[in-house]
Amino acid sequence: MKWIRALAPTLLALVVVLLVLGRADPSRVAGPEFVRVLELAPHDVEVGDRLTLIGDGFPSGKSARVVFRGTLYRPGMAPVRGALVAATGSVVGPERLEVDFSEAVQRLFASTAGGLVHTTFEGDVEVGFAAAAVGAPPVSGVLTGTTLDVRPSVAANADESGRDGARVLEALGIRAGAIGSGLSVDSVQRSSRAEVAGLAAGDILARFDGVRVASRADVLPAPGERRATLQVFRGREVLELSISVEGVAATLPSARTRGPVLVLGALLIVLLFAAPLPVTLARSAQRVVTRLRARVGPAQTAATARAWLRGLARIVSGAWPSSPPVAVADAAAIGLLSAFSFGPTLVSTRVDAALLFAVAASALTAAALAGQPTTWRGLRLAAHVAWQHVPPAVALATGIVAASSLKFLEIARAQGGVPWEWLAFRNPATLVATTIVASAALVEVQSRPRGVIERLLDDDRVDPPPQTPTVRSMCRFHRTIVAGIAAATFLGGYTLPGLSAAGQDGSTALQFLGALWLLAKTGLVLLGVACARLAGPLLSVEERSSYAAKATLPLSFAALAASILWSRWGLSATAQAVVSGGLAVTACLMAVALIERIRFAWVHAHGEGHVSPFL
Numbered sequence: 001m002k003w004i005r006a007l008a009p010t011l012l013a014l015v016v017v018l019l020v021l022g023r024a025d026p027s028r029v030a031g032p033e034f035v036r037v038l039e040l041a042p043h044d045v046e047v048g049d050r051l052t053l054i055g056d057g058f059p060s061g062k063s064a065r066v067v068f069r070g071t072l073y074r075p076g077m078a079p080v081r082g083a084l085v086a087a088t089g090s091v092v093g094p095e096r097l098e099v100d101f102s103e104a105v106q107r108l109f110a111s112t113a114g115g116l117v118h119t120t121f122e123g124d125v126e127v128g129f130a131a132a133a134v135g136a137p138p139v140s141g142v143l144t145g146t147t148l149d150v151r152p153s154v155a156a157n158a159d160e161s162g163r164d165g166a167r168v169l170e171a172l173g174i175r176a177g178a179i180g181s182g183l184s185v186d187s188v189q190r191s192s193r194a195e196v197a198g199l200a201a202g203d204i205l206a207r208f209d210g211v212r213v214a215s216r217a218d219v220l221p222a223p224g225e226r227r228a229t230l231q232v233f234r235g236r237e238v239l240e241l242s243i244s245v246e247g248v249a250a251t252l253p254s255a256r257t258r259g260p261v262l263v264l265g266a267l268l269i270v271l272l273f274a275a276p277l278p279v280t281l282a283r284s285a286q287r288v289v290t291r292l293r294a295r296v297g298p299a300q301t302a303a304t305a306r307a308w309l310r311g312l313a314r315i316v317s318g319a320w321p322s323s324p325p326v327a328v329a330d331a332a333a334i335g336l337l338s339a340f341s342f343g344p345t346l347v348s349t350r351v352d353a354a355l356l357f358a359v360a361a362s363a364l365t366a367a368a369l370a371g372q373p374t375t376w377r378g379l380r381l382a383a384h385v386a387w388q389h390v391p392p393a394v395a396l397a398t399g400i401v402a403a404s405s406l407k408f409l410e411i412a413r414a415q416g417g418v419p420w421e422w423l424a425f426r427n428p429a430t431l432v433a434t435t436i437v438a439s440a441a442l443v444e445v446q447s448r449p450r451g452v453i454e455r456l457l458d459d460d461r462v463d464p465p466p467q468t469p470t471v472r473s474m475c476r477f478h479r480t481i482v483a484g485i486a487a488a489t490f491l492g493g494y495t496l497p498g499l500s501a502a503g504q505d506g507s508t509a510l511q512f513l514g515a516l517w518l519l520a521k522t523g524l525v526l527l528g529v530a531c532a533r534l535a536g537p538l539l540s541v542e543e544r545s546s547y548a549a550k551a552t553l554p555l556s557f558a559a560l561a562a563s564i565l566w567s568r569w570g571l572s573a574t575a576q577a578v579v580s581g582g583l584a585v586t587a588c589l590m591a592v593a594l595i596e597r598i599r600f601a602w603v604h605a606h607g608e609g610h611v612s613p614f615l
Helices: 002-021 026-030 103-110 158-172 193-197 254-274 279-296 304-319 324-345 353-370 375-388 390-403 408-413 428-442 469-490 508-535 541-569 573-603
Strands: 036-041 050-056 063-073 080-093 096-100 119-129 139-150 174-178 183-188 204-208 227-234 237-244
Touching: 036 119, 050 119, 050 139, 063 096, 080 103, 080 119, 103 119, 103 139, 158 174, 158 193, 158 408, 193 237, 254 573, 279 508, 279 573, 324 408, 324 469, 324 508, 353 375, 353 390, 353 408, 353 428, 353 469, 375 390, 375 541, 390 408, 390 428, 390 469, 390 541, 408 469, 428 469, 428 508, 428 541, 428 573, 469 508
Parallel strands: 036 139
Antiparallel strands: 036 050, 050 096, 063 080, 063 119, 080 096, 119 139, 174 183, 183 204, 204 227, 227 237
8 A cells, every 4th residue: 555655664763763772781681670778777977977778789899879869957047958968888788888977978968157067857868879881871779758867076056056045945935855856845834935836745846947856956946937847746646836936036156246246346436436426416415414514513523423423313312203193103113014024923924015005105195185274285185195106106016026926925035134135136127116115205295394304304494384193193104114115125124134034934033133124124214215305305295296207107117117127038146146246235335425425525614525635
């Protein structure tokens, strides 16, 4: 047939191809068609150990290429996905292959910018042998779903990582001890993140974000991470839990950050103490000096110490309650702030930052409404007072976002006891937010402020209308609570230096000291508010509302947005520590520099203070 004759060349070509492809290869028949990899042991290795691969069909006397493909999990770091680590193994029997775990192989698994760290590998292991015949494909086998822990023999930052891990556990509300393979959960604090996640006493914490846990140093969340995954053994049951880790602070790695922070401090000393002040700050400093001279009197060099002591005595005496309602308001504010340091045993598990701020704002709004002679003037002033609390409320949300919680207990646990661990110095946005929240204590129910400390520091040019004891007590309560909120949210709360919030819960003495520490920070904020009022111009209620709308509110929203972006960015622990330490040093030096400039200008009628008299 014609169509058969036409297709004959094509059919002949197909037959030739099939014969060529189907021809037996003597070289491949001589060797194994494939190998099988059944097991990897041990699953926890150090330098000097031997990795053993058990399988079938390993050609005796040959070397093998062993490739690890998968994900590398490291404490405090983002997982490295798609990692590939290659090593060389030797066949010691038809069912056994060994790999020398040398320092070079360890570096491939565990080397990071900060040195060698504990690494958990999870993925596949491929074993390949070169083909016996030239040009033939290699023979290989794959072991899927295996895990390997690489633990460096000597870790330079092991102690530091252990302290950080212990702090993370305390911040999450977990008390646990190492048992060799995992952490045994001894107790879970009430209303903590761990209890919300479903963790319970008696559980075994086996994995934290993919890292097999053997010590507290393995419990470190990655930078910018919001939730961590836990693998928990509860009896014979294996649970996968998710826990919030947003806002869990890390300690300052001194070895890597001390140098940059010291250099920054030296530059700031020259800039703040030697260079002239900007015009705005110079005008504010001169206003402070003028009002101090009006209240305390001009101070000569010989009488400087006596003048400062006389001014301090007047400030302390002015802060003393002037009537029973004011004393009751002070006692209520101090008692409420002190209760936060006693952990889950008192109100701190139920009262959150936003609720307490709303209570303080409501108290001052009620004082504005009750302290005016007519209802219309009271409603108008109350509206101004309420509006002026909107920017600080937005700024307070910045600290809540940074700590990932509304509760004062969780906010305190997200911070440490030293300044560079406070939320105020987490990033520049939280430092700005701290100032805005504290400025809520400047809100008044009259044009000329008059309160706890500020009464002795006001300008005498304007006589304020008299206040009833009830209105004065509400103002005192508002000012103290706002200062306490700023201290509890941004300045470390009741956490003592060198300790943690969770670590203080078990000791009544430490809780009492924590309450005093929080009250001391509250007093420091009140003193800063008094200085701010002393340095600022006297504004009417309408002018303060206009300033809140045009400047403070946009700045609050900008700080909130910047803080959210900062947390999503996720700096490394070292970079975050440099930023926090630098901001803390900057704030302290600026405060000291301003005090020194004011002191010098107060003592000397002319001139500006410098470190060197020749500048």
